[in-house]
Amino acid sequence: MSSRAQDVAETLNYAHYLFKIGEHKRALVNYQRVLYFSPKDVNTACLVRMGDCYCALDSLHKANAYYDLAFFSTSSDSIKDALLLKRIENLIISKEYMLALQDLYAVEVNTPSKSRQVTLYTACIYYGLNDFKQAEHYFSILLDSTRAPMLHKQYLNILKELDHVNRLNPNTAMILSMIIPGTGQFYAGDIKNGLNSLTITSLFLYFTTRSIITVGVLEGFTTVFPIYFRYYTGGFKRAKAIAQQRKEYRRAEIYNKLLSLYADYERIHP
Numbered sequence: 003m004s005s006r007a008q009d010v011a012e013t014l015n016y017a018h019y020l021f022k023i024g025e026h027k028r029a030l031v032n033y034q035r036v037l038y039f040s041p042k043d044v045n046t047a048c049l050v051r052m053g054d055c056y057c058a059l060d061s062l063h064k065a066n067a068y069y070d071l072a073f074f075s076t077s078s079d080s081i082k083d084a085l086l087l088k089r090i091e092n093l094i095i096s097k098e099y100m101l102a103l104q105d106l107y108a109v110e111v112n113t114p115s116k117s118r119q120v121t122l123y124t125a126c127i128y129y130g131l132n133d134f135k136q137a138e139h140y141f142s143i144l145l146d147s148t149r150a151p152m153l154h155k156q157y158l159n160i161l162k163e164l165d166h167v168n169r170l171n172p173n174t175a176m177i178l179s180m181i182i183p184g185t186g187q188f189y190a191g192d193i194k195n196g197l198n199s200l201t202i203t204s205l206f207l208y209f210t211t212r213s214i215i216t217v218g219v220l221e222g223f224t225t226v227f228p229i230y231f232r233y234y235t236g237g238f239k240r241a242k243a244i245a246q247q248r249k250e251y252r253r254a255e256i257y258n259k260l261l262s263l264y265a266d267y268e269r270i271h272p
Contacts, residue, residue, distance in 0.1 A: 010040045014048070021051055026058040046076040053088065062092040083109050083116070090123050099130040118144065122264065129257055134164060141260055145267055153267050160259050167252040175245035179238035186241025190248045199237040 017032035033052045053068035066089050073085045086109050093102035106124060111117045125140035138161060147154035170190065179186030184200030187193070 010036055017048075018051070021055065024058075026055040030055040030059070046072045046081065049075060050085070057088075057092065062096050066092050079110065087116075087119060087123070094123060094126050094130065097130060099127045103127050126257075126261075129260075134168065141264070144264055146271075149271050150267055153263060153270070156263055157260075160256060160263065163259075164253070164256050167249060167256065170245060170249045170252075172242045172245040172249065176238045176242035179241035183234060183237045186238060187244055190241065190245035192244050192248065195240070195244060199240070203233050203237055 013032050014036050017029045017036065020026075020029035020032060030052060033048060033055070036048070037052075049068050049072035053065040053072065056062070056065035056068065069085045069089045069092075073082055073089075076082060086105055090102045090105050090109075093099070093105065102123065106120060106127070109116070109120055111120050121140050121143050125137050125144065128134075128136035128140065141157070145154055145157050172190075175186035175189050177186070178189050179199065182200075183203035184196040184198075187196030187199055
């Protein structure tokens with residue numbers, strides 16, 4: 003073996019070692035060194051490892067670029083499917099749901115475990131697309147009520163919780179705060195901001211009224227009323243934003259509950 007080839011082999015082995023012990027950034031540097039100086043020595047497994055390093059470093063788009071290279075470097079259908087599933091998982095995490103759904107159609111479902119993984123990803127994608135009926139359909143396939151009745155009962159409770167969250171309407175929050183400042187925030191479950199909005203707006207309304215009585219209508223409207231109006235309009239706009247944020251936050255919480263419940267199911271029925 004030539005000195006150059008030996009150096010490449012040693013660098014590659016060192017990169018594998020660093021990957022194994024979790025030193026992903028350093029491993030990546032060594033993989034890239036091999037790729038630069040001897041690209042013919044970088045096989046499918048190395049490209050996958052480089053993608054995995056980027057995953058560990060939360061660079062999911064770069065990870066998918068290497069998974070794509072690995073995909074086209076192999077003729078093995080099973081490896082291609084495994085790489086597609088890695089790519090799909092990254093797209094779901096990145097909230098690129100339509101791209102994930104397109105890739106999902108290319109996966110060959112030929113084993114029970116792969117079927118469950120594809121079903122799980124399909125459920126996650128539809129949840130991310132806010133198509134909750136479809137998401138519910140696929141989660142229901144995963145969580146067999148006959149095999150785990152207690153977990154299925156929890157699942158039904160989570161669905162009720164999701165239905166309650168989906169009923170939260172940001173426009174309703176805005177209208178409520180137009181009528182009585184702060185009530186939109188109360189409706190969204192944000193008591194602190196609701197009280198703050200109600201208190202500040204009420205105080206400015208009081209000062210506006212007092213100014214009109216003491217110094218006259220024209221001066222009262224031109225001095226204090228613009229400030230009151232700014233707080234009033236800002237209040238109902240914030241109520242809508244708070245309701246939307248609350249809705250998205252609660253949906254994310256429920257999504258995590260569903261994934262946790264599925265993980266419990268898999269532990270009981272692997």
